[in-house]
Amino acid sequence: ETYTAMLSVRRALGSEGRLLRRLRAYLREESARLRRLARFYEKVQALHQDPKASVDNPLLAFSLIKRLHSDWPNVIYSDEATENTQALHAGFKEVEQELPGAEDLDGAARALMRLQDVYALSVKGMANGVFQPAGASRPPLYSPGRRVSLSADDCFHVGKVAYDTGDYYHSIAWLEEAVSLFRLSYGSWNPEDRSSLEDALDHLAFSYFMAGNISHALSLSKEFLHYDPSNRRVARNVAKYEKLLETGMAASAGPLRRPNGTRLQSRDAYEELCQRPGGQPSPEQIPRLSCSYETNGSPYLLLQPAKKEVVRIRPYVALYHDFISDAEAETIKGLAGPWLQRSVVASGEKQQKAEYRISKSAWLKDTADPVVRVLELRIAAVTGLDLRPPYAEYLQVVNYGLGGHYEPHFDHATSRKSPLYRMKSGNRIATVMIYLSAVEAGGSTAFIHANFSVPVVKNAALFWWNLRRNGDGDGDTLHAGCPVLAGDKWVANKWIHEHGQEFRRPCSTDPRD
Numbered sequence: 100e101t102y103t104a105m106l107s108v109r110r111a112l113g114s115e116g117r118l119l120r121r122l123r124a125y126l127r128e129e130s131a132r133l134r135r136l137a138r139f140y141e142k143v144q145a146l147h148q149d150p151k152a153s154v155d156n157p158l159l160a161f162s163l164i165k166r167l168h169s170d171w172p173n174v175i176y177s178d179e180a181t182e183n184t185q186a187l188h189a190g191f192k193e194v195e196q197e198l199p200g201a202e203d204l205d206g207a208a209r210a211l212m213r214l215q216d217v218y219a220l221s222v223k224g225m226a227n228g229v230f231q232p233a234g235a236s237r238p239p240l241y242s243p244g245r246r247v248s249l250s251a252d253d254c255f256h257v258g259k260v261a262y263d264t265g266d267y268y269h270s271i272a273w274l275e276e277a278v279s280l281f282r283l284s285y286g287s288w289n290p291e292d293r294s295s296l297e298d299a300l301d302h303l304a305f306s307y308f309m310a311g312n313i314s315h316a317l318s319l320s321k322e323f324l325h326y327d328p329s330n331r332r333v334a335r336n337v338a339k340y341e342k343l344l345e346t347g348m349a350a351s352a353g354p355l356r357r358p359n360g361t362r363l364q365s366r367d368a369y370e371e372l373c374q375r376p377g378g379q380p381s382p383e384q385i386p387r388l389s390c391s392y393e394t395n396g397s398p399y400l401l402l403q404p405a406k407k408e409v410v411r412i413r414p415y416v417a418l419y420h421d422f423i424s425d426a427e428a429e430t431i432k433g434l435a436g437p438w439l440q441r442s443v444v445a446s447g448e449k450q451q452k453a454e455y456r457i458s459k460s461a462w463l464k465d466t467a468d469p470v471v472r473v474l475e476l477r478i479a480a481v482t483g484l485d486l487r488p489p490y491a492e493y494l495q496v497v498n499y500g501l502g503g504h505y506e507p508h509f510d511h512a513t514s515r516k517s518p519l520y521r522m523k524s525g526n527r528i529a530t531v532m533i534y535l536s537a538v539e540a541g542g543s544t545a546f547i548h549a550n551f552s553v554p555v556v557k558n559a560a561l562f563w564w565n566l567r568r569n570g571d572g573d574g575d576t577l578h579a580g581c582p583v584l585a586g587d588k589w590v591a592n593k594w595i596h597e598h599g600q601e602f603r604r605p606c607s608t609d610p611r612d
């Protein structure tokens with residue numbers, strides 16, 4: 100899979116580099132071939148300027164006969180063009196196995212639609228290379244250094260992915276864009292395009308029909324017939340739509356609603372937190388929010404205390420600034436890179452891939468490198484918790500993909516059957532999540548029930564308790580990694596379990612603790 104980690108997307112850029120070099124070589128060879136053909140053409144053409152003279156001279160008469168018998172067949176039946184094409188095909192075959200597959204194109208299209216939805220972006224803007232919230236006078240959420248826009252065929256592909264799943268809300272928006280772009284360039288043809296204005300009109304008309312907008316379906320189908328009058332299927336559709344409209348059978352189209360995956364109950368709150376990182380703490384919390392240097396009585400922190408920012412009291416969330424160095428972050432990403440695999444989520448007793456978590460991840464043992472070992476000692480010192488096996492999981496390093504995200508979830512197990520209990524050290528009592536990278540836009544960590552979000556702060560570590568002191572899961576810790584709008588987001592998770600912490604975080608029977 101390419102789209103599920105930006106590291107893989109970057110690798111795909113290398114594959115394209117190789118293809119570019121092959122195409123360059125092909126163009127060079129073919130241009131040389133055409134130059135040779137042109138030279139032959141010019142030479143013969145010159146002789147035809149004065150046809151009479153050409154035959155009088157016995158030398159010219161000889162060369163005419165030789166040309167017709169030998170030169171012309173050699174030119175016409177030259178294998179050069181085929182050889183050049185074959186070399187191009189062979190070069191493509193060499194990189195073919197590393198190229199993204201159909202699931203990648205689907206995933207990439209779904210990523211664009213996710214960004215459209217979560218950040219309320221206008222499709223027209225996106226197609227134009229602008230990341231502007233739709234209908235709002237807000238500034239763009241991301242301004243790329245160089246603006247790039249999508250082609251008509253690009254927009255068609257996104258719309259087609261929605262169309263194929265019966266999602267006409269998204270297919271209409273993207274196919275509208277495809278149709279207007281195709282109309283602008285009608286008559287010119289790009290060898291890379293697989294679709295055309297007719298395809299876009301056809302799919303858009305059907306999307307409108309399915310959404311109950313018969314008059315739009317009709318006018319688009321008529322436009323289609325203007326370009327391709329012999330298409331019987333579309334002609335039948337036109338007759339059908341006209342009849343529906345005449346007989347008043349066409350149901351009036353209500354506003355087209357965005358399809359809702361049943362998973363997300365608090366979608367609006369979540370999206371709001373992703374669009375505007377931050378949030379107001381409740382008045383009674385404000386006096387207790389603070390920034391401090393912490394040594395925690397640990398010799399590790401004496402010379403360089405932890406820089407703690409208490410973000411919220413309930414649930415308790417703290418951000419430790421400059422928790423790791425740039426060099427350490429690079430080392431950890433480098434160690435994890437070769438081991439990254441599509442992230443999974445707990446589903447009953449099993450683990451499986453899910454659309455609601457798009458990233459790749461790898462587990463690093465503290466024996467992998469001294470940097471990992473030192474990091475664990477630092478986490479232990481700052482949290483005051485026992486991380487020795489089996490009291491904590493290995494370090495999980497995560498690289499998000501295109502539009503990568505992790506929809507609202509709990510880190511702790513909510514079912515006794517969860518695979519988390521296989522370690523036999525209880526539930527996940529706390530999370531330490533380190534931001535190993537910055538991002539250009541998006542990617543905040545949103546606490547949905549607690550109504551605040553933390554933007555990505557490179558090298559900082561976010562800490563929170565997942566469980567209350569009585570061992571119950573804390574519902575207020577429901578959190579998410581918002582879709583990455585631009586950039587390459589990496590995090591490292593350290594999950595600390597209940598066992599081993601009995602004297603470090605004593606229990607309480609008060610459910611409010």
Ligand SMILES: O=C(O)CCC(=O)C(=O)O
Pocket residue numbers: 497505510532542543544545578579580581590592
């Ligand atoms: O990436 C984020 O901001 C959140 C990640 C997360 O919650 C997780 O990996 O469990």
Ligand SMILES: [Fe+2]
Pocket residue numbers: 508509510578
């Ligand atoms: Fe999480």
